[in-house]
Amino acid sequence: MHAWPASEVPALPGKGRDLRIHDTATGGRVTLDPGPVARIYVCGITPYDATHMGHAATYNAFDLVQRVWLDTKRQVHYVQNVTDVDDPLLERAARDGIDWVGLAERETALFREDMTALRMLPPRHYIGAVEAIPGIVPLIERLVSAGAAYDLEGDIYFSVEADPHFGEVSNYDHEVMRALSAERGGDPDRPGKKNPLDPMLWMAARDGEPSWDGASLGPGRPGWHIECVAIALDHLGMGFDVQGGGSDLVFPHHEMGASHAQALTGEHPFAKAYVHAGMVALNGEKMSKSKGNLVFVSALRRSGVDPAAIRLTLLAHHYRADWEWTDEVLREAVERLGRWRAAVSRPDGPSAEALVEEVREALADDLDTPRALAAVDRWVSLQESGGGTDESAPGVVSRTVDALMGVAL
Structure with a gap:
């Protein structure tokens, strides 16, 4: 599966700072020192309704992580998946009377277009769950052989007790985990499971649903968590720098994925930091496909909204914060974009060194984009008051905003 084209990232003078970021597992900030190649895995979309502002906010956060790393003169090995077969996708296709493969391809193509328009840097590897199945099956077989998985009426489940570190990503107690499992695709009440929290690794073929050859597992399709584990281990290995996604993935997805990988390899941790973006609401409720309260990037673009203004709307909120999309927050971003573009269009201005x-320090400090925007706003205010004669300054500001925040002025 191919990703989307990369926009050019301008080189800035000097060198950026190492990223200090909030790690969900420890509950505090960690300073990441990845070495010459930083490794990041970000969970991708289930392509049946893309790309809403919750998606955009998440991928904006991890685009910023990449940009901070690039500014430190590192390379970035970024991997993202597409869950192109899963219950929600099949249910939407059945509801609309369309082919599930066609639906996945259509929505994935739209996602690529939106990411390109928003100038999100593409992953080096963009992998669909379906194309990963040949690598997933052997991992499940290994877990079965090691006694870390078991058969229940043809379905294969992972035993969470096989990983002594289970629970260390979310730090939730059993009852919270059980409730979230039921809410987010698990089946804690299924009779016969060794532990209600045990997640499915391989679903035996069901009538009317797609399935693949599972070798010793029999025909079926993979569970959600093992998909990402197989892709991450194949392309990044254990102990990569950042596992990223929305805060709704803390449990069960990232917790279970870490345990799968740790049980498979005997190594810990799966990722050095677990980083999660906040949720975006509309009309007082979190945007979700099930509720249908979504604002789509593509719809905004069709209505004439500049993608740079959409991105500035996202940047106005700290990535870990939950916030609400309103016409007002978009209007403020449109006005900011207009002021910034007018300021850098002048032949000179106040020094921008x-x-x-300031922007580097703000972003290195847990991606503090509101502080970074405020720094640019101050320079723009000085420019508007005629406060400088540095002919290089407008270009420096434009390149800084582009390189570090992905906004083209």
Whole structure:
């Protein structure tokens, strides 16, 4: 599966700072020191309704992580999946009377278009669950052989007790985990499971649903969590730098994925930091496909909204914060974009050397984009008041905003 084209990232003078970021597993900030190649895995979409603002906010956060790393002169090995076969996708296709493969391809193509328009840097590897199945099956067989998985009426389940570190990503107690499992695709009440929290690794073929050859597992399709584990281990290995996604993936997805990988390899941790973006609401409720309260990037673009303004709307909120989409927050972003573009269009302006360092420091400090925007706003205010004659300054500001925040002025 191919990703989308990369926009050019301007080189800035000097060198950026190492990223300090909030790690869900420890509950505090960690300073990431990835070495010459930083490794990041971000969970991708289930392509039946893309790309809403919750998606955009999540991928904006991890685009910023990449940009901070690139500014430190590192390379970035970024991997993202597409869950192109799953119950919600099949249910939507059945509801609409369309082919599930066609639906997945259509929505994935739209997602690529939106990511391109928003100038999100593409992953080096963009992998669909379906194409990963040949690598998933052997991992499940290994877990079965090791006694870390078991058969229940043809379905294969992972035993969470096989990983002594289970629970260390979310730090939730059993009852919270059980409730979230039921809410987010698990089946804690199924009779016969060794532990209500045990997640499915391989679903035996059901009538009317797609299935694949599972070798010793029999025909079926993979569970949600093992998909990402197989892709991450194949392309990044254990102990990669950041596992990313929305905060709704903390449990069960990232918790279970970590345990799958740790049981498979005997190594810990799966990722050095677990980083999660907040949720975006509309009309007082979290945007969700089930509720249908979604604002789509593509719809905004069709209505004439500049993608740079959409991105500035996202940047106005700290990535870990939950916030609400309104016409007002978009209007403020449109106005900010207009002021910034007018300011950098002038032939000279106040010196921007300090601004570069302010933006770098803000983003290295747990991706503090509101502080970064405020720094640019201050420079723009000085520019509007005629406060400088540095002919290089407008270009420096434009390149800084582009390189570090992905906004083209």
